[in-house]
Amino acid sequence: MMGKCKLEIINLTKTYNDKNIFDHFSLTLPEKGTVCLYGPSGCGKTTLLNCIAGLEPYDSGVIAGVEKRKIAYLFQENRLLPWISAAENIAAVLRGNEIQNREEARIWMRLVGLEGEEDKLPAQLSGGMKRRVAIARVLAYGGDLFLLDEPFRGLDPESKEQMISLIKQRTNDALKILVTHDKQEAEILADITYILSGPPVKIDKKIERNLQEVM
Numbered sequence: 001m002m003g004k005c006k007l008e009i010i011n012l013t014k015t016y017n018d019k020n021i022f023d024h025f026s027l028t029l030p031e032k033g034t035v036c037l038y039g040p041s042g043c044g045k046t047t048l049l050n051c052i053a054g055l056e057p058y059d060s061g062v063i064a065g066v067e068k069r070k071i072a073y074l075f076q077e078n079r080l081l082p083w084i085s086a087a088e089n090i091a092a093v094l095r096g097n098e099i100q101n102r103e104e105a106r107i108w109m110r111l112v113g114l115e116g117e118e119d120k121l122p123a124q125l126s127g128g129m130k131r132r133v134a135i136a137r138v139l140a141y142g143g144d145l146f147l148l149d150e151p152f153r154g155l156d157p158e159s160k161e162q163m164i165s166l167i168k169q170r171t172n173d174a175l176k177i178l179v180t181h182d183k184q185e186a187e188i189l190a191d192i193t194y195i196l197s198g199p200p201v202k203i204d205k206k207i208e209r210n211l212q213e214v215m
C-alpha cells in the first residue's frame with residue numbers, strides 16, 4: 001500500500017456559471033473506512049468526487065491527501081467501452097500480460113456473478129449486468145481511494161447484497177467515498193455518513209457507525 005493520510009478538503013469554492021456549488025466547504029475524511037455522502041439530487045456530490053479525482057477544476061481551496069493515493073473511480077455511468085467484450089473491459093485496466101489479464105478478468109466476471117457472459121458486448125447485457133462489470137473493473141483496477149458514485153444503482157436486491165460484500169472484502173485497507181440516495185445502504189456500509197444539502201454544499205448531519213448523531 002502507498003503512504004496514506006487523511007483526506008482534507010479545505011475551503012473549497014467552486015461555481016458553475018453563477019451557481020455556487022461549494023462556498024468555503026471543508027471536510028476531513030479518515031485514512032480508511034467507508035464514508036457515505038447522502039443528499040438530494042443536484043446538491044453537489046458528484047462534483048465533489050470529480051474535484052477529489054482531479055477531473056474538475058475548482059476556484060479556490062485545497063484538497064490534500066490525494067497525491068499519494070491510487071484513485072479508483074466508479075462513475076455514476078458505467079462508462080464501459082462498447083466495442084469490446086465485458087471481460088475485455090475488465091482486462092483493459094489490468095497490468096499483467098495478455099494471458100494473465102484475460103484469466104484474471106474471467107475470475108472477476110465470476111466474482112460478480114457473470115460467469116458465461118464474458119464474451120458479450122456491453123450492449124448485449126442488462127443494466128444490472130453492466131453495472132456489475134463496471135464494479136468488477138473498478139475492483140480489478142484497485143486503489144487506496146475508491147470513489148463510488150451510486151455503485152448499486154439498477155441492481156436487484158440479491159446482486160446488491162453480493163456486490164456490497166465483494167466491495168467490503170476487496171477494499172479493506174482503502175478509503176471509500178460512497179455517494180448514495182439509499183439510507184439503508186449507508187447504514188450497512190458506512191463508518192461515517194454525512195447528510196448534505198445544497199448547493200452550496202452544506203453538512204447537515206454527521207452520523208457515525210453506531211448511528212449516533214455527532215453533529
Ligand SMILES: Nc1ncnc2c1ncn2[C@@H]1O[C@H](COP(=O)(O)OP(=O)(O)OP(=O)(O)O)[C@@H](O)[C@H]1O
Nearest residue numbers: 016017021039040041042043044045046047048199
Ligand atoms: N458541467 C456543469 N455545468 C454546469 N452546472 C453543472 C455541471 N455539472 C453539475 N452542475 C450543477 O451542479 C450542481 C451539482 O451537481 P452534481 O452532479 O454534483 O449533483 P449530485 O448531488 O451528484 O446530484 P445527483 O444525486 O443527481 O447525481 C447541480 O445543480 C448541477 O446542475
